[in-house]
Amino acid sequence: MINKLIYKYLRFKTSEKETAQLFEWINKSEKNKQTFIKLKQSWAINSNYKYEAKELAKVKKAVGFKTAENYYQRTILKYAAVIILFLAIGGIVFNSIIKTQKPEINSFVTISLEDGKNIIIPENTINQVLNFNNSHKATLNDKKLEYSNKTTPNKYEMHTINVPFGKTFEVVLEDGTLVHLNSGSSLTYPSYFEEKSNREVLLTGEAYFEVKQDFGRPFLVKTTSVEILVTGTKFNISAYGDDKITQASLLEGSINVINENNRKKDTVNLSPGFGYKWDKENQSSTIIEILPSECISWMEGELVFKDTDFKNLITKLERNYNISIEINYPFLEDQKFTGKFKTNELSIADILKIISIDTDFTFEINGKKISINAPGL
The missing domain is CATH 2.60.120.1440 (Jelly Rolls)
Known part of the structure; x- marks a missing residue:
């Protein structure tokens, strides 16, 4: 019964009530969450990621992001925290390849004076x-x-x-x-x-x-x-x-x-x-x-995105985490995202995992450099 509901949801056929029932089931146990993830991955691989624009918009809403339309907006946002919570805490990797943890930052705040001197702020x-x-x-x-x-x-x-x-x-x-x-x-x-x-x-x-x-x-x-x-x-x-x-x-x-x-x-x-x-x-x-x-959410360690294209989203992440991200998947550049992340609680890997639920991609972290690639690479 639940498998049928999941596949119906993945084909964008569920009603608002059915969507609410599905997310309630996901949140009941870790096993349910893992089952949902595996079925979603299997379905995505078999469909070769050939989504139409309208379908992509619905997927965004289903994982806590939203596009310009208001389809399911009120309901889905209530369940977005479910996805974010078990990703951030459970450490689920999806298709990502993670070689290191969040890169350490070694650069300092400095003051430049008129005479050319630079003072490092300890x-x-x-x-x-x-x-x-x-x-x-x-x-x-x-x-x-x-x-x-x-x-x-x-x-x-x-x-x-x-x-x-x-x-x-x-x-x-x-x-x-x-x-x-x-x-x-x-x-x-x-x-x-x-x-x-x-x-x-x-x-x-x-x-x-x-x-x-x-x-x-x-x-x-x-x-x-x-x-x-x-x-x-x-x-x-x-x-x-x-x-x-x-x-x-x-x-x-x-x-x-x-x-x-x-x-x-x-x-x-x-x-x-x-x-x-x-x-x-x-x-x-x-x-x-x-x-x-x-x-001013950035002052509280939050990044807020509203209908932001992927390239600008990545730019903000680079600034916040002091890293360099290379996008090797052109499809992503035209996608738009809306969401909120607590950067003082989430690593860059956590955030990329969350975003990859929305529009699937793989990523690899090497020190302060990250490459984002198409699914399966």
Whole structure:
């Protein structure tokens, strides 16, 4: 009886009620889970993975991902945790070839100074004072660097914090502004802000800002695509150089987004709960509604994907885990995924296993390099 239901499900013929019954059965025991996996693998091999686009969309929904359509969305999402849970905890390998565990990360956060010196930021430090060339000081506590505003150096100098892939870092600027930098990001800023000038910083990558309010000295975040002008607010901006999209998302207060790349030369004022997206390829901009918690989920060790193509998904994984992934299965590049992963709980192997349920592929890990291949290779 249950085998018939599984095969009916794999042929996309089950009703919503039958799908719910199947996932309840899967969750009852480890044996049930193993039976489902084996039957799914056998069915997939025999069908040679020749799915139609509509069928692929249904498979995505069945394993906790969703596409643009809303078929089964409410029901399937309830059962997505079942798949993720027994993969992450049970360590089921599927068709994957795993040679090593999650690669260790050896690179450090650094500060580049004007004179060309690079300061390596040590880890697991408490109240370590850093003295810079201009007599300005900053205190380091583990993953957070806080500049002092109690001294006035003879002159300021420009500092650049470089955060490698696989890590995040916080810096409190001299004016009290908090910046939380995501992996693979850099921030250039003065060691202190002059009294009668705008507070200007340059961002590459992604960062969350809590800007200290100062109406007399507006705060300006410059990226290669857009500029964000504020006096005091909370917002997130993603502006990686190799990303197609630059996005500013407002959580609190208000910001002005200035885009001189656009033919219209946009100057847009955002309200909380909205974001500004700039498509660098199509040279187009849109205003979108955002969920603040999703925009800053990376700060809590989560990766959130919404209708994200496989190539961009892989790029985010590379940044988060400080690895290099080669895609040798062109079919995957056009597939889109929606889902959420707790990267502080899952290894890269765990995540790839979960994704491979959705659209099957094999992968091999060698140190910090991963190759993704077609099923059976």
